[in-house]
Amino acid sequence: MKRVYVNEQWCLGCRLCEYYCAFANSNESDIVKALKDKKIHSNIRVETKGNINFAVSCRHCEEPLCVKGCITGALQKKDGLIVVDKDRCIHCYTCIVCCPYGAVSPSADGVIQKCELCAKISGNQPACVKGCINQAIVYEER
């Protein structure tokens, strides 16, 4: 299965991926409307330490601890993709306790949010990959 990977040596830490992600998931058609003066809740997050920068998003694990731990069944694995049924998430955050990568997080309204590889959004590449100016984030089979 194709996944999002980050090549740490190319990541500039510019955080454009966070903006593209938040925009893609905003249901808005205008990036300014979607993001201006709003707290960004992206599914991909850049981490920085000294000269090292890298973006982290859901790994879509083969054995996803978040799905196994989800107490309501809201998190599901469908054709390898880990998706959340937002109507069934009860904001307990058991998935946050389970995910070893810190890749699931509460959204503005409390429901859990995570990277779904832009599967519900048109386009053949996730928005973070398309928007990465240095091709540090790639979408490929490994």
Add this chain to the structure above:
Amino acid sequence: MKHVIIGNSAAAIGAVEGIREIEKASEIVLISDEKHFTYSRPLISYYLEGKTDRAHMHYRDYDFYETNKCIPMLGVTATKIDVKKKRVLTVDNSFVAYDKLLVATGSKAFVPRIEGLDSVNEKYTFMNLDDAESLLNALRPTSRVLILGAGLIGMKCAEGLYEHVSSVTIVDLAERILSSILDAESAQIISERITSKLNILLKTSVTRFVGNTAYLTNGASIEFDVLVVAVGVRPNTAIFEDCGGKIAKGIIVNSKQETNIKDIYAAGDVCESYDMTISQNRILALLPNAYMQGHTAGKNMAGCETEMIATLPMNAMGLFGTHIVTAGAYTEQKFIDRKNGYKSLFVDGDKLKGYIIIDGIEKAGIYTALIRESVALSKEDFELIRVSPTLAAFSDAYRKGVLSGSKNK
């Protein structure tokens, strides 16, 4: 191959999914005394509260049994396991033959003997959907509710009731609320946040009931209309014990979820787990653990040798708007951070053993992974990890492993 599973909750569903990862065509029969389609037990407090409804409580999609080719026998009580003939007897005197059997019978509410308890008309336990429905029917806006037990079940029940009744009083013998998951300081923080909502009486218990009055060991008495008993749970081991199964506090299993009886497995609240943070077997009646044990059992039942992932207690809960996450064991050496709510990291030598976090819960799973994988803290940047859980603090090798995809198997 014919698999029979006694149970229909997290462990049972985990087993079905585990079996189906290996075998597509084998027969699977689920026997459950509850008549409901598989639903999420922990949701019953949210159901009480009105934050969810019956239509959203299903633990799996409604086509789960069909998709996974299971035959659900719902509302049917399994009464006996005939080990010699390899079959399960049910309450209507029929039987179901098995090649491999999973006991995933869960736990039941423990109701202590208290003088006069029998004479209390409106008394309930709070374990399953039927309990929640009965309790809901008994509640009136004028109800004064008394809950015995300030543990996870009692507190979540209190939260669920709070908006619908006149008052909620909780009595517990422990020194603090949520004593199984919180230490003194963290419990104090939560108590202070909810004190205006609930009347919490600690270090005391009910000596006797006379009608709708509870008399406490501290001399006080409480008038109530509805009583909820939530002092603890006990594993439903009877059916397994009766057929010669080995029990300690719960069913004894190995890392493949096998019991002492050939071809019988156990998973979930009914059996013990090896808690890696205290190096002891204990009951960890927690949903993620139940699912994972069931999943492990299922794969083994289908002939794929699989060992249970390292197990530790893990809890995540919202309580009156406060988020609490905890994991592992609480050792003496701890690092406390009170800047953003409360965070205590418990360390033993070079290893993280546990944590309690209130409010700042994001990425807590990175801490869980440090515990589960027994990561040597001296090899990572623990100073940085202590401040906030971040993959940036890990060594190049660990981090690149995670991000390159070699670790997400």
